[in-house]
Amino acid sequence: MKILLSNDDGVNAPGLQALRERMVQRAEVVVVAPDRNRSGASNSLTLEHPLHLFTHENGDYSVDGTPTDSVHLALTGLLDEDPEIVISGINAGANMADDVLYSGTVAAAMEGRFLGLPAIAVSLVCREDRCHHFDSAAIAVEKILARLEQHPLGPETILNVNVPNLPWEEIRGFRATRLGRRHRSEPVVRMKDPRGKDIYWVGAAGKAEDGEEGTDFHAVENGWISVTPIHTDLTQRSMIDGMEQWLS
Secondary structure: OOEEOOOOOOOOHHHHHHHHHHHHHOOOOEEEEEOOOOOOOOOOOOOOOOOOEEOOOOOEEOOOOOOOHHHHHHHHOOOOOOOOEEEEEEEEEEOHHHHHOOOOHHHHHHHHHHHOOOEEEEEEEOHHHHHHHHHHHHHHHHHHHHHHHHHHOOOOEEEEEEEEOOOOHHOOEEEOOOOEEEEOOOEEEEEOOOOOOOOOOEEEEEEEEEEOOOHHHHHOOOEEEEEEHHHOOOOHHHHHHHHHHOOO
16 A cells, blocks of 8 residues: 655645555555645645745655645645545544634645545644644544455545543543534734734634534544545535525
């Protein structure tokens, strides 16, 4: 098996390197990731200036662009042949509920799916300074890959995986989940720069509003690995007939 790894935390992020270390034991691995943290980049592509590719001593590649740029470059110009799957992560922090719309981790997986490959986005649900169990998330990916060998993903499916920040032996197992929903984000933080001009920091993500049983929030909170199948078709199909009448 040949695996393309990417992320949004940057090529040297501990989560990506932990996943790389685990995956090279079972597959041929190519890493193409942003050269720095690009969290929140979503599905953005760099169109106004050229991208630069850097080769690291261990054979990894980094790109001075977004997670989507990294996967796009890998699959449309860098690699001589396609890998069998794209895996994005391990992200330092949750990508649950509304997060998937902003997440560069999920976006890298989506780009793999757009370009015709199965894809997984994996995140460790922790605070960035308290992420202790990337190894648990790497084991989770390994077990999901084993299952995919017997039961491949559908042609439009991306798996969004969120792993509790626990030792592997304390994790209860896997749960198939739906996306929860967050409350409105916290207000921006207004400050002054050294010259007295106003500057703004985007506020923290809202807390769970819909965290009922069956959601990704509920699963992780209760020690389960959340596996949510997502796809890129945003059509609100239940509205189509009513919209046709409204337009008429």
